[in-house]
Amino acid sequence: MDGQRRAWLWQRVADGADHRSSAGWAGVVCEVAVDEIDVDAVAISVRSGARVQELVTVSEVWAQELEELQYTLGEGPGVEAFTTGGPVLVAEVHTARGRWPGFADAAGAHGLAAAFSFPLQSGAIRLGVLTLYRGRAGPLATGGLMDAAVLAELATAALLADATGSKRERAQWIREDSSGHYDAFNVATGMLAAQLRISIEEASLRLRAHAFSHNRSLLEVAQEVLRRHLSSDLFRE
Template identity: 50%
Template sequence: MDERPREPLWRAIAADAEVPGRRESWAQLVCLACVDTLEQVDAAILALRSNPRSEEVLGASDRWAAKLAELQYTAGEGPGVEAFGSGSPVLVPDLSVEQVRWPGFAEAALAVGAAAVFAFPLRLGAIRLGTLELLRRRPGGLPSAERRDAALAADLTTASLLRHSHEAEQAGHDFAPRPIASYQDVSVATGMLAAQLQITLDDAFARLRAHAFSRNRSVLDVARDVLERRIALDEPAE
């Protein structure tokens, strides 16, 4: 494998996580380098995940990629969700044939022009941090060399995140990379609903998600409406 064309990607991953004054975050640079380096990739997403309710999008190569990350979070399903849960890559060369597998996400993603998604878990042994997701606007698989590069990029990204976290811990402060999209408001709204309605956090989150999905809105927008008391989700069924 000729690594020379891929050097910008490896350099981006190996760079310091956060440099004051830099316009793009480290994760943004990684996503942009994926798109520049991998010829069959149109966009990239780097997301931290810990459970179905907790996610932060650290990087997205463009607004389209960020939109697809939000659609997947709202639907609660898709290649990234599955790759994180299984710990194995989920490669989807034609999203149109996966509408039974992920009915909510696939329909919404196809509607905004996504045709193929390739999700690689950020994992080291039993440690799972999130996903690196590569997107295409046209159907088709990744060439074998690009699959290998993407898998290596995910492994190196995992190692880089763990290294930055360790260095921050050694310095006595938290490692807190800047997300481009945080769903913290969803967590707060979920807790508020759970307390108000005396239901579990999972049930409260499901209520938020169902309301968002039924109205073709993002769960983040619905959560903010709940926090601002513009809507109330206290009916028996939504």
């Protein structure tokens, strides 16, 4: 992707979050996706296995209904994207009856013709899914696919930053290249998982919980774990 296009998308989400506090970071990501990509509705969900653990935000009620179908049936593009860790691009939902027999028929009855899901993940940590819905069949153009991939990164950053830090801190994280933040967080998570003999997912949750309960940014806590300024004993249950 052109670096200017990538930077513009990041800036657009950051500016939107600054001026529309009620929408929140994730909500603005959905708004930008609908504006910039040839789709009709967008949803962001936090998942655990085949079931939606939490519906974070949707661009409209139609997307919520489709997310609820996936939750009820335990199948669909978002479920598959989360499970496999790769994008799931379905240009014609009615042809996916072999993959998702219940969802394909039910979603078709709701007017869904095409769906495109992107996992929200950072390293070994998989948080959820960004799913784009459309009432017209057909693939996404190359530009739309690239924009969706960038917005999935932004949604991941939003979810990681949402639990901690002030609005100004979140704006700073999302305006910068987030690789440094991800690297520190991922390495710290891996260290805790190894030291406490727990899963990566559990270590991630404990890091975020510690940051939230002490009113500190996730990046600060991760860096202190790496520098061994915070003992792993602080993260034991």
